Amino acid sequence: MRGAETKAEIIAVADRLFYQGGFEHTSFAEIAAAVNIARGNFYYHFKSKDEILAAVIARRMASTTALLESWRREIDSPRARLSAFVNILAANGDKIMRYGCPVGSLATELSKLMHAAREAAVGLFDLFRDFLAEQFAALGCAKAEALALHLLMRSQGVAVLATAYRDPDYVAAEMAAMEDWIDREIARGTAARA
């Protein structure tokens, strides 16, 4: 069973390093140093670097699914669940200002590389999109998926500008604007039903 633990540790470290430095920029040597294992030893656990990437994406899919599931379970109102999403920007502000959004930056990098794992990486967006659409639908909004994509788009835009300008005040302002937009859309949805 020790092997499984080592493998999980490699994936966890690779996950962090892929985020912080980018997939291609991160070398086996770097991961090995962080995990404290011999460099050539990766090939007992993974056949290639692409296989590590696939494992990292799978790990992110699992952890994101778990996060969204906990929100569905522990947060009562759909409106508050939307705020939970928006608040990611504040909770991870420091990391976002240095490394961008892990989902968006990976998808963009893999797209530039024309990497086969691009579509798998986009699956992370799907998780958030579906979660958000669920909440908008529960709030009685028509075209819930379009609203979900719009909110996703805003979080990505804020992440990019946060990385560029590194201004926490700007991020806070856009978060407030997102909350306002959500409330307006909900109001529009209930008005349409009346």
Add this chain to the structure above:
Amino acid sequence: MRGAETKAEIIAVADRLFYQGGFEHTSFAEIAAAVNIARGNFYYHFKSKDEILAAVIARRMASTTALLESWRREIDSPRARLSAFVNILAANGDKIMRYGCPVGSLATELSKLMHAAREAAVGLFDLFRDFLAEQFAALGCAKAEALALHLLMRSQGVAVLATAYRDPDYVAAEMAAMEDWIDREIARGTAARA
């Protein structure tokens, strides 16, 4: 004078390849093959890869400045100038869906690399921000710079999701939403003045 032409060609090709494949992923060999010159020969024109990056950023600053200047000169109304900005998303749609936004993706990559040229790359955002703020101010909007950053943020968010989902219809929908938002902000500005 032949040297200057070769240098300019190297910069132009590097510009394209840095955009399409990313800065770090693009090698001298790749650039050399595209320019049809000997690989080791770069060091007559540039002392290092970072120097090529600096030249590419300078080139983008110049071409962006020229583009915005032409808009200021040839487009009469500030409102139409804002539309010109939004329309970049349609005009460059195919490239954006494959490689993302050249400004945003470079800034994010350099941030991950903790590269010294990061701040210079962010200067490209400044050009657009100032241009947009100028137009909002001319339209009588208060907090023109905040509105400019918001529009910039949206274009970045759309670029990231366009790269992820590669759906032209989604891009078109967000462009329309951006136009609506602009009109509402202008209306708000004139109402406040009345």
Add this chain to the structure above:
DNA sequence: GGAGAATTAGGACGAGTGACCTAATCCGTC
């Protein structure tokens, strides 16, 4: 047309890359 500078061709260098291998070591099972 010849001197001298600008430019190019064509490697070579050490370091680092992902990939691969084999021998040693660990550890649960009988």
Add this chain to the structure above:
DNA sequence: GACGGATTAGGTCACTCGTCCTAATTCTCC
């Protein structure tokens, strides 16, 4: 406590990377 599969250590492989040289070539100007 010896066996056998699971795991690790550590080194090697071919290759590419950015960088750097030097010799040849081209161009400019007297």
